[in-house]
Amino acid sequence: MSTAAFLNDFHHVATIGATTNNGVDRQAATADDARTRDWFANVVSHAGWDLHVDGIGNMFGLLEWTPGAPFIMIGSHLDSQPLGGRFDGAYGVIAAVHAARTIDAEVAESGAIPRFNLAVVNWFNEEGGRFAPSVMGSSVFAGLFDREQMLDVTDLQGISVREALAGIGYLGTDTGPAVAGYAEIHIEQGRILERESITIGLVDSSWYTQKLDIEVLGEQSHTGATAMADRHDALVAASKIILMVHDVTDDFAEEALVSSVGQLTLEPNSPIVVARRVHLVADLRSADPEIVKAARETLLRNIDALARTHDILVNVTDFDIRPIRRFPEAGIDLAARVADSIGLSSRRIQTMAGHDSVAMNTMVPSIMLFIPSVDGISHCEREFSTEADMVSGLEMLTAVARELVVGALTPMTGTATVITAGEPAVEALAAAGGSAIGGAS
Structure with a gap:
């Protein structure tokens, strides 16, 4: 794992849509959002992974070691609030890219094929600043929002999601991969971790x-x-x-x-x-x-x-x-063991903000991780997390993803619950003999 390469990528992406006060303004489906999407597409291409873009603009970099096997998904979002911060969302996508690179290299070197494939995702319109509601792309993927209705949503100028995505060339036609699990790392956007000098937050529920x-x-x-x-x-x-x-x-x-x-x-x-x-x-x-x-x-x-x-x-x-979403205890326990094994302090924590992981958690077992936010400030140009915490979070995400692709959250006996994009979580889990986590978003 090259921390220098990771930090270089982070600081490069922060120049796209940069504001005069060290923030970014990359609202969904704008020209600057398109530039970050182009960056993501180039990274996926240069790594030799397959790029898929679905009908609501979600982007997936697919590492397919075993054709036909489902995917563990890791990532976040690259769009921002107006005059937003550099870290919210983008940190999670860039960390996921570098975690995937590390695991891909390990698979190539060892020759041991994991149980699941791996996908890196950039979700569309998590922020909801230009198009409401927020967490749009992942909620459509999880079957919580209707895709056609979301494509018809307009901004304050009357431009629809459909028109905006088509205008920047990212209204895709792919359906998205079959998924067996999800993990996301994000800045806390609060001050609990910083106040308690804890490196990793293990999200157990949403507000x-x-x-x-x-x-x-x-x-x-x-x-x-x-x-x-x-x-x-x-x-x-x-x-x-x-x-x-x-x-x-x-x-x-x-x-x-x-x-x-x-x-x-x-x-x-x-x-x-x-x-x-x-x-x-x-x-x-x-x-x-x-x-x-x-x-x-x-x-x-x-x-x-x-x-x-x-x-x-x-x-x-x-x-x-x-409604309140509760993350699976098995995932929280797994993340706690991983943090302990690599020497990172951790604690359980709630998320007051919405995240793509909350939507994905209705679909498949999901893990949400936080790193500290300086002064607990977010959604503004002063948003900040230290490079040391960012690198620790990258190490944490990599270790968690490494566990997930070998099936750490899925029993080896029986059939894994695999859900395809847009399939309602409750119906899919019931068909598989399981139970849904939470209700409709």
Whole structure:
């Protein structure tokens, strides 16, 4: 394993879509996202692996040692938030590339063929910054989202996913490989590992997530000529709703609930016109679903009262509700043993953020790993992880993938549960005589 080559690749990819403050801006299916995809395609080609691109833009580098055998998949995503960080997602893809190179060389040298093949993946639109919902590509692959519906999703300029992917040349036709397991390494995006001086986080579950699509409808009027008493200002009402979303966290124990409004658009967005329409998205997350549900009820009640007071209409719609996902104990135990064997400290940890591994975990046994984030900062240009932690994470992912390809999470007796892309997890596992991990995303 060449740590220098890994770090060189990481720093090279960070130049694609680079911002002036050491971040990146590579939103899904933009020109800069296409440049990172070209980089990934070239890496796969030069390594002698097969490249497949499916119908939602997911990219797979396939190391097929045994024709017909299913794949262990490792990877993450290369797209970013607007003015995002260099590490989120890209670190996991680049680490997966180098882990696969190491294992491929070991297989060639030893002549021992693993039970499973290996695939490196770059998932489409994990971030959801340009196209909502997030975790799109892996959720389509896992059968949680309908591909045609996702292809019809549009950005704020009215460009569809289908048009955007076709425009950059990455609307593929492959179906994606049959998969038997998944592993992903990612930055924590929180401060627990750094605070406790722990190198590896072993993710055991995800938080419950609920979004609210809120449309505030007032009346357009002149900012100068209309009397204050005659105005129905959608933006004033929306601003109060934003504060409601923030303040509802005070109803619960500290850090038991997190909330935000991250996107807001208004019409007609003229300096001389009172806003007639504001659209915003509220995000509620907690480890306890009942807390999220209670916060939602409080918001609905307060928003209804606000609408009556301001004599405007507010439409609130639930969407993108994601239940708690629990990762398999066997995978957590395996990862803990691997960390101990290579001398890395580790602890169990929850993920408050969504990840492709959470979607994949509904499909096949999955392992999610974290490395520390400096100051717990993410989704901004100041996002940072040290090179030492990045290299330790690469070593960890390589060792975990090495175990997975020989069948460490799949019993040697009986038939392995292998699921093809887009097959609903519950139905597929039931057909194989197993049980699904979690419900629909």
